[in-house]
Amino acid sequence: MIHRPRRLRKNAIIRELVAETRFHKDMLIYPYFIEKGKNITSPINSMPGINHFSPDTLIKDVEKGLKKGINKILLFGGGEEKSEDGKSAYKKDTVVAQAIKLLKKIFGEDIYIITDVCLCAYTSHGHCGIIHDKYVDNDSSIAAIAKMGLTHAEAGADMVAPSDMMDGRVGAIRQLLDKNHFENTAIMSYSIKFASSYYGPFREAADSAPQFGDRKSYQMDFRNPNETMQEAYLDEEEGADILMVKPALAYLDIINRLRASSNLPIACYNVSGEYSMVKAAAAKGWIDEKSIVMENMHAFVRAGSGLIITYHARDIVEKGWA
Ligand code: PBG
Ligand code: ZN
Numbered sequence: 001m002i003h004r005p006r007r008l009r010k011n012a013i014i015r016e017l018v019a020e021t022r023f024h025k026d027m028l029i030y031p032y033f034i035e036k037g038k039n040i041t042s043p044i045n046s047m048p049g050i051n052h053f054s055p056d057t058l059i060k061d062v063e064k065g066l067k068k069g070i071n072k073i074l075l076f077g078g079g080e081e082k083s084e085d086g087k088s089a090y091k092k093d094t095v096v097a098q099a100i101k102l103l104k105k106i107f108g109e110d111i112y113i114i115t116d117v118c119l120c121a122y123t124s125h126g127h128c129g130i131i132h133d134k135y136v137d138n139d140s141s142i143a144a145i146a147k148m149g150l151t152h153a154e155a156g157a158d159m160v161a162p163s164d165m166m167d168g169r170v171g172a173i174r175q176l177l178d179k180n181h182f183e184n185t186a187i188m189s190y191s192i193k194f195a196s197s198y199y200g201p202f203r204e205a206a207d208s209a210p211q212f213g214d215r216k217s218y219q220m221d222f223r224n225p226n227e228t229m230q231e232a233y234l235d236e237e238e239g240a241d242i243l244m245v246k247p248a249l250a251y252l253d254i255i256n257r258l259r260a261s262s263n264l265p266i267a268c269y270n271v272s273g274e275y276s277m278v279k280a281a282a283a284k285g286w287i288d289e290k291s292i293v294m295e296n297m298h299a300f301v302r303a304g305s306g307l308i309i310t311y312h313a314r315d316i317v318e319k320g321w322a
Contacts, residue, residue: 259304
């Protein structure tokens, strides 16, 4: 009998030595929902532990996170006036723009700010683009989305992350940024974003649920792995700096395949539904939260994701899980 593998699992020291996958808290990006107003910390019912913040309370929470090493954040806005064409998304003084300015004024280069770029929280119909004749019109949508990216860059965002899934939006954003001398503002593309039921809790939080139909005409079909690779390839051609797969847990094969077919950094988004399921089961005492969360984090890394966007980030650092 050959016992070689077992000998390498004998105790924690040797297990640590031969571990093939290592997770580090530097991989984490923490999402925030920002709201207009002052002194707001309002819990999101379907996402225990996650709050809506106004810019002033956001500063305080970011400061707490920074002390534990959470220095990369992803901002979602909303609460602006909704319209057919979502034009409030690219006003110069959206709450997102205000928050970026405030964060940069206080923390400067210590905080790395990424912003979500999409129209769905700003359109009256809740779709990610502009509707013409009952369908999302790609080209007018990407013009608006590029303008939104530019306003975030002007406010001081380090990176913009388009999540709308229109074709050509990465190229449109890159062009507009470069034209306005924001060559150093990076783009993380939600390249492979599936039409998924795992976004349920988020849509409640961001008030961005579509008022009719669904997002299947612009988000990816979870039955089509080949098509997703083509989408990611196009984003790369258009100038994306980082490619993202979303959701994460149900799509580890996609992360793994994208890792093999691209040389760009790969991110995954451990989305709201994935988070809320863990939180709900943990609250009932059905699972051990710490070990489930860390098993999931290692799964993302093992699949090939070097960047992990997750609502668990603060628990991981504050509770000393990593
Ligand atoms: C909107 C957007 C969504 C998420 C990020 N940006 C929801 C959607 O496409 O319906 C999901 C995030 C999450 O579920 O945590 N473009
Ligand atoms: Zn959207």
